[in-house]
Amino acid sequence: xxxxxxxxxIADKIADMVRAGEFPPGSRLPGEREMSxxxxxxxxxxxxxxxxxxxxxxxxxxxxxxxxxxxPAGADGAAGAEGALPTVSAFELTEARSLFESEAAAxxxxxxxxxxxxxxxxxLAQMVAAGDDDARSTAVDREFHMTIAAASGNRVIIHTIxxxxxxxxEDPEVRxxxxxxxxxxxxxxxxxxxxxxxxxxRRDPKAARQAMRLHFSRLLESMLDATEQRERLELERxxxxxxxxxxxxxxxx
Numbered sequence: 001x002x003x004x005x006x007x008x009x010i011a012d013k014i015a016d017m018v019r020a021g022e023f024p025p026g027s028r029l030p031g032e033r034e035m036s037x038x039x040x041x042x043x044x045x046x047x048x049x050x051x052x053x054x055x056x057x058x059x060x061x062x063x064x065x066x067x068x069x070x071x072p073a074g075a076d077g078a079a080g081a082e083g084a085l086p087t088v089s090a091f092e093l094t095e096a097r098s099l100f101e102s103e104a105a106a107x108x109x110x111x112x113x114x115x116x117x118x119x120x121x122x123x124l125a126q127m128v129a130a131g132d133d134d135a136r137s138t139a140v141d142r143e144f145h146m147t148i149a150a151a152s153g154n155r156v157i158i159h160t161i162x163x164x165x166x167x168x169x170e171d172p173e174v175r176x177x178x179x180x181x182x183x184x185x186x187x188x189x190x191x192x193x194x195x196x197x198x199x200x201x202r203r204d205p206k207a208a209r210q211a212m213r214l215h216f217s218r219l220l221e222s223m224l225d226a227t228e229q230r231e232r233l234e235l236e237r238x239x240x241x242x243x244x245x246x247x248x249x250x251x252x253x
Contacts, residue, residue, distance in 0.1 A: 007048035010039055012051055015058050018069055025071040026087055026172050029059070057157070059191055060087050078133050090177035093167050098216035100160050101145060105196060106209035107152035116151050120144060120197045127190060134179055142169070142194060144181060181222040188218060 013036075017023055029035065029050070039046065050067050053059040060068045068178040070087050108116075123144045130137040142165050149161040168174055192215035199207035 006041065007045050007052060010041055010045055011049035011052045011056075013039060014053060015056075018048070018058060023069045025069050026170075027069050028173065029069070031066070031069040062089060062173070065089075065173065066238065069083065088171065088174070090174045091220065093171075093174055094216055094220050094223065097161070097164050097168075098154055098213060100157060100219075101216070102209045102212040104149045104152040104154070104157050104161060105200065105212040106205040107154060107157070108148050108199050109203055109205040109208040111153065112148075112151040112203075116147055117197070117201055119147055120200070122195065123147070124190070124193055127193065138169070138178075151200075151235060177223060181219075181225075185218075185222055189215075192218065 014023075014029075023029060030038070032046050035046045036043045050059055050061060054061050057070055060070050062068065067088055123140055126140045127137065127144070130140055146158075146162065146165065149158045152158065168178070192211070195211040196215065198209060199211045
């Protein structure tokens with residue numbers, strides 16, 4: 001019972017930090033080692049407290065990524081504060097974008113104007129010019145996709161895609177995931193955007209849908225590769241720590 005009371009006490013302390021704004025919604029908690037040192041308890045106790053807070057809807061544990069603070073939510077899981085966004089993963093967001101933006105491209109293809117096509121061509125050039133400037137590249141990318149959404153003529157789809165981009169721009173973990181892969185896939189991403197524009201120029205809905213889907217499918221694969229690499233590095237780090245502890249123990253013995 002003593003152990004149970006301890007992790008519950010630590011859970012309450014972490015929840016108090018969240019309520020005080022020390023860890024705002026969407027932010028990532030420090031690692032278990034840092035939290036254990038800060039709170040004066042073992043890493044196991046911190047882990048149990050975080051699991052308890054996940055059950056209470058305060059935290060969200062993402063394997064291989066970390067522990068994140070959930071946005072205030074009602075019983076239905078929707079964001080509680082006006083304008084607040086629920087916490088989502090980059091994978092969830094990209095899957096949703098693939099569904100909606102592929103159909104937006106298909107709807108836009110038959111009726112997209114020459115002016116919009118010229119704008120997309122200009123945005124393609126701006127993407128190249130942006131280079132490694134992440135902020136500029138993201139802004140241009142958003143304008144590119146929103147131009148296609150607007151050309152679909154469907155206000156519900158336009159609103160949905162605008163909301164999905166709000167996640168893309170404002171969720172810290174989503175931003176970090178994109179930053180970790182976008183510097184390495186610039187050429188592929190540019191070629192995919194060009195393919196979308198060419199399908200729209202041919203007024204081909206099927207080709208536009210397929211080109212957009214291929215873009216997001218490749219993006220999802222890149223995210224999986226990046227996640228696997230992070231998990232592999234974390235395993236290597238833990239193995240090195242265990243090896244060091246063993247060697248120290250052996251020397252002391």
